[in-house]
Amino acid sequence: xxxxxxxxxxxxxxxxxxxxxxxxxxxxxxxxxxxxxxxxxxxxxxxxxxxxxxxxxxxxxxxxxxxxxxxxxxxxxxxxxxxxxxxxxxxxxxxxxxxxxxxxxxxxxxxxxxxxxxxxxxxxxxxxxxxxxxxxxxxxxxxxxxxxxxxxxxxxxxxxxxxxxxxxxxxxxxxxxxxxxxxxxxxxxxxxxxxxxxxxxxxxxxxxxxxxxxxxxxxxxxxxxxxxxxxxxxxxxxxxxxxxxxxxxxxxxxxxxxxxxxxxxxxxxxxxxxxxxxxxxxxxxxxxxxxxxxxxxxxxxxxxxxxxxxxxxxxxxxxxxxxxxxxxxxxxxxxxxxxxxxxxxxxxxxxxxxxxxxxxxxxxxxxxxxxxxxxxxxxxxxxxxxxxxxxxxxxxxxxxxxxxxxxxxxxxxxxxxxxxxxxxxxxxxxxxxxxxxxxxxxxxxxxxxxxxxxxxxxxxxxxxxxxxxxxxxxxxxxxxxxxxxxxxxxxxxxxxxxxxxxxxxxxxxxxxxxxxxxxxxxxxxxxxxxxxxxxxxxxxxxxxxxxxxxxxxxxxxxxxxxxxxxxxxxxxxx
Amino acid sequence: xxxxxxxxxxxxxxxxxxxxxxxxxxxxxxxxxxxxxxxxxxxxxxxxxxxxxxxxxxxxxxxxxxxxxxxxxxxxxxxxxxxxxxxxxxxxxxxxxxxxxxxxxxxxxxxxxxxxxxxxxxxxxxxxxxxxxxxxxxxxxxxxxxxxxxxxxxxxxxxxxxxxxxxxxxxxxxxxxxxxxxxxxxxxxxxxxxxxxxxxx
Amino acid sequence: xxxxxxxxxxxxxxxxxxxxxxxxxxxxxxxxxxxxxxxxxxxxxxxxxxxxxxxxxxxxxxxxxxxxxxxxxxxxxxxxxxxxxxxxxxxxxxxxxx
Numbered sequence: 001x002x003x004x005x006x007x008x009x010x011x012x013x014x015x016x017x018x019x020x021x022x023x024x025x026x027x028x029x030x031x032x033x034x035x036x037x038x039x040x041x042x043x044x045x046x047x048x049x050x051x052x053x054x055x056x057x058x059x060x061x062x063x064x065x066x067x068x069x070x071x072x073x074x075x076x077x078x079x080x081x082x083x084x085x086x087x088x089x090x091x092x093x094x095x096x097x098x099x100x101x102x103x104x105x106x107x108x109x110x111x112x113x114x115x116x117x118x119x120x121x122x123x124x125x126x127x128x129x130x131x132x133x134x135x136x137x138x139x140x141x142x143x144x145x146x147x148x149x150x151x152x153x154x155x156x157x158x159x160x161x162x163x164x165x166x167x168x169x170x171x172x173x174x175x176x177x178x179x180x181x182x183x184x185x186x187x188x189x190x191x192x193x194x195x196x197x198x199x200x201x202x203x204x205x206x207x208x209x210x211x212x213x214x215x216x217x218x219x220x221x222x223x224x225x226x227x228x229x230x231x232x233x234x235x236x237x238x239x240x241x242x243x244x245x246x247x248x249x250x251x252x253x254x255x256x257x258x259x260x261x262x263x264x265x266x267x268x269x270x271x272x273x274x275x276x277x278x279x280x281x282x283x284x285x286x287x288x289x290x291x292x293x294x295x296x297x298x299x300x301x302x303x304x305x306x307x308x309x310x311x312x313x314x315x316x317x318x319x320x321x322x323x324x325x326x327x328x329x330x331x332x333x334x335x336x337x338x339x340x341x342x343x344x345x346x347x348x349x350x351x352x353x354x355x356x357x358x359x360x361x362x363x364x365x366x367x368x369x370x371x372x373x374x375x376x377x378x379x380x381x382x383x384x385x386x387x388x389x390x391x392x393x394x395x396x397x398x399x400x401x402x403x404x405x406x407x408x409x410x411x412x413x414x415x416x417x418x419x420x421x422x423x424x425x426x427x428x429x430x431x432x433x434x435x436x437x438x439x440x441x442x443x444x445x446x447x448x449x450x451x452x453x454x455x456x457x458x459x460x461x462x463x464x465x466x467x468x469x470x471x472x473x474x475x476x477x478x479x480x481x482x483x484x485x486x487x488x489x490x491x492x493x494x495x496x497x498x499x500x501x502x503x504x505x506x507x508x509x510x511x512x513x514x515x516x517x518x519x520x521x522x523x524x525x526x527x528x529x530x531x532x533x534x535x536x537x538x539x540x541x542x543x544x545x546x547x548x549x550x551x552x553x554x555x556x557x558x559x560x561x562x563x564x565x566x567x568x569x570x571x572x573x574x
Numbered sequence: 575x576x577x578x579x580x581x582x583x584x585x586x587x588x589x590x591x592x593x594x595x596x597x598x599x600x601x602x603x604x605x606x607x608x609x610x611x612x613x614x615x616x617x618x619x620x621x622x623x624x625x626x627x628x629x630x631x632x633x634x635x636x637x638x639x640x641x642x643x644x645x646x647x648x649x650x651x652x653x654x655x656x657x658x659x660x661x662x663x664x665x666x667x668x669x670x671x672x673x674x675x676x677x678x679x680x681x682x683x684x685x686x687x688x689x690x691x692x693x694x695x696x697x698x699x700x701x702x703x704x705x706x707x708x709x710x711x712x713x714x715x716x717x718x719x720x721x722x723x724x725x726x727x728x729x730x731x732x733x734x735x736x737x738x739x740x741x742x743x744x745x746x747x748x749x750x751x752x753x754x755x756x757x758x759x760x761x762x763x764x765x766x767x768x769x770x771x772x773x774x775x
Numbered sequence: 776x777x778x779x780x781x782x783x784x785x786x787x788x789x790x791x792x793x794x795x796x797x798x799x800x801x802x803x804x805x806x807x808x809x810x811x812x813x814x815x816x817x818x819x820x821x822x823x824x825x826x827x828x829x830x831x832x833x834x835x836x837x838x839x840x841x842x843x844x845x846x847x848x849x850x851x852x853x854x855x856x857x858x859x860x861x862x863x864x865x866x867x868x869x870x871x872x873x
Contacts, residue, residue: 117598185609193602196846223605224854227612228861231620234715244704244711246620252628252708254872257620260865264616311857315864324867596844604847608854615858623862626870644806651802651829655795658837662791666784759837763830770822774809 027127029119030533031104034126036426038100039419041126041133045092048137050493052085057450061479061486063468075467076165079148082465084140086151087173090269091180092133094411098276099184099222100129102418103191103215105426109524109531110209112200112540112562117193125186132179139172147173150465152262155247155255159239167240174237181226188219200523200562202542207561209522209546210299214279217303218272225268225311232261259321263314270407271310275303277410278345280418281367285349287421287520288364289356290557292547295348302341302348309338319387320394328387335385339378346375357550357557362436363421363518369444370413377405380455395465398458401451408447416443416499423503424517428530429510432502439498446492453481453488519558522546526560603753607760610723614764617719618771621712625775634709635775637702642693643773646686647765650724653682654762657731657755664751669738672751676735679758683728690721713772720764727758794836801825 028034058067059078066072073081104122108115116122139146147170149158161167195208195216235246236258245251247258286293293299315323315331349371358364380402383389393399423431457478462469469475516525527536540562548559625631660675704714734754737743805825808818835841840848
């Protein structure tokens with residue numbers, strides 16, 4: 001239905017003030033409020049995830065001691081911690097932050113729409129997500145504890161209730177994930193429809209900001225890859241609850257099927273979170289180097305290529321699973337191939353910076369730090385994508401370091417970059433620059449200090465998901481590295497206090513934000529900070545692509561997308 | 575609650591149909607169906623693969639009631655026809671015809687579910703439960719998930735049928751019946767493949 | 776198969792009816808093939824072929840994909856290709872292992 005009809009049908013009162021507290025802040029259909037709800041949930045879950053990380057790292061550095069603030073943990077509890085850390089960070093931090101928060105906030109504003117195509121579906125999606133989060137957190141407190149089969153939940157450990165004490169916890173894990181999947185399916189449909197169909201006049205697809213392109217590509221990828229896992233999760237739940245035998249060899253089932261189904265989704269999932277992270281970086285780098293983004297169309301084609309390729313690389317997670325060895329070569333080939341579009345994206349980002357007039361405000365620092373860190377992480381993926389080296393490295397800390405070196409930059413570096421960048425637009429206040437820079441430097445160096453040692457520990461053979469690797473004499477010489485990583489992790493987690501303080505203090509004491517503090521071109525900067533309920537007083541008329549920076553002969557070094565054309569000096573829009 | 579001034583609402587909205595004149599509801603439903611294709615496709619693929627692995631499951635498959643399955647296929651195909659007629663009636667502004675066709679669709683859907691439930695009871699009585707073997711696990715999962723989708727479709731169609739009695743809601747019905755129709759036809763298409771897969775193989 | 780280009784409700788209703796008739800005919804043909812004593816592979820090919828035709832009829836006519844923008848074709852067909860690719864990739868591991 002049309003937006004007009006949707007707004008009329010929901011009885012929207014026009015300015016928001018007429019809505020009561022519950023309709024305005026809790027059961028809101030405004031995409032900006034929903035984005036903030038996703039943001040709040042994700043940041044809270046990030047604290048829970050950080051807590052699990054703290055406990056894990058402490059146990060690895062000083063095994064069998066009482067962890068301050070946690071207590072003494074058993075090997076089973078360690079498995080639960082590892083499981084919950086991964087599940088929370090991927091599904092309840094990265095997804096809601098990058099897609100839920102930034103997707104919801106930025107897409108309608110950037111395409112010049114008044115709201116998402118389906119505002120009420122949007123509200124349903126965030127409440128479904130919230131329920132999923134509640135179920136997952138509740139599983140921490142049920143008898144038997146939270147799921148302990150890893151975020152990958154391999155069968156038959158996860159399929160046979162007799163194999164673990166976390167019987168109810170594992171069931172709840174499946175339900176929580178199902179709710180999360182449903183939520184992002186709804187959100188994905190909303191994003192795709194809005195970007196394809198609800199754009200302002202003049203906003204052709206080739207004038208859409210890259211963040212929008214990357215968000216909808218990620219949404220489509222999620223939509224296409226999650227289906228088999230939904231079927232697989234139903235089968236897993238039935239195995240546990242009804243005694244079917246889909247994944248249980250004793251009943252004729254095949255545990256390998258779960259691995260295939262999981263990773264068929266699991267691998268695209270990491271690109272579902274990586275693409276929006278890249279999109280955020282691609283919005284910030286041009287603004288803070290006052291230069292157009294390099295190779296705009298190539299970047300879009302790369303996103304589409306990476307999406308398509310990501311659907312046929314999944315078995316690189318399974319080289320040592322006992323799968324048919326003949327599958328190893330094709331999947332190695334596709335995995336090495338997928339590094340090509342990502343390399344082009346990285347090169348395009350560097351080329352965007354090249355020769356630019358860079359300033360290093362906090363958003364730029366985080367974007368640059370994220371780019372540099374992701375580069376290292378991506379390169380280490382080559383060793384894992386090639387079956388020969390992966391056979392040695394699989395299941396070691398090398399893998400852990402690799403995926404943290406890719407996921408952490410796209411989730412947290414890009415996420416923080418986006419938060420510092422769009423905070424003025426979201427909340428109408430500027431964040432404190434000095435605290436922001438402190439946050440960045442501590443986070444950047446803290447992060448490297450945690451995970452570089454883990455590469456070394458992993459190459460030496462230390463297996464992951466093991467309660468006490470130092471118990472093996474083979475790894476005792478590496479223990480100083482584990483301790484170093486833990487100390488760094490504690491510093492890294494503590495450093496986030498700078499962000500938390502900045503976030504809340506700026507809400508109250510931050511300088512009032514102008515419309516366009518960063519002198520950027522995209523449409524959200526043409527309206528008030530924060531935008532009114534309907535985003536724009538009138539539909540913007542889009543006249544150019546978003547990256548018209550430092551155009552020769554122009555009056556200023558930026559040119560908003562909806563600004564009237566200047567005579568004879570506007571470089572032809574793409 | 576007063577509505578925003580119409581000109582302000584219209585002015586604030588930005589709808590550009592230039593790339594393709596497809597209503598937002600239709601695009602959204604097709605994206606949703608794409609994800610559903612992956613759900614059922616994934617499960618069907620698993621069933622086919624397991625069936626090949628276990629030598630075809632001919633002995634187990636001999637116990638399915640293909641006549642009941644065939645009858646249910648007839649019911650569902652006919653319900654697709656009545657649903658298509660309902661959509662056509664909506665376009666022709668014929669509320670009475672739409673209500674009849676929609677009601678028939680709902681009744682046919684309920685018939686499908688009733689027959690399926692009866693079929694399940696027959697099988698359960700013979701000890702053919704989801705936990706009695708992998709063929710039956712797949713049978714119940716595939717047809718069960720499909721039946722859940724049929725039920726959801728019946729609920730949606732029923733609410734549209736109720737709403738169609740109020741002329742003030744007629745424009746909304748005209749828009750939404752198409753989307754309900756797309757969903758219902760999809761559920762029928764899934765069954766078109768499930769039927770030979772489960773009953774005639 | 777009648778492909779009516781008229782938009783008149785009567786013509787569309789006729790088309791709807793004809794499609795339904797074909798669907799029933801294909802169902803009947805599939806059942807006949809099922810009970811005939813022919814080699815299983817042939818029977819399966821015919822039955823699934825009939826199913827495919829039924830599905831195409833429903834999708835193109837009842838779901839109006841015949842008259843729609845190519846984008847919707849892509850949205851509908853890409854996942855079909857995708858799960859078939861997935862199934863093929865899983866053949867060595869799941870179907871042929873025993």
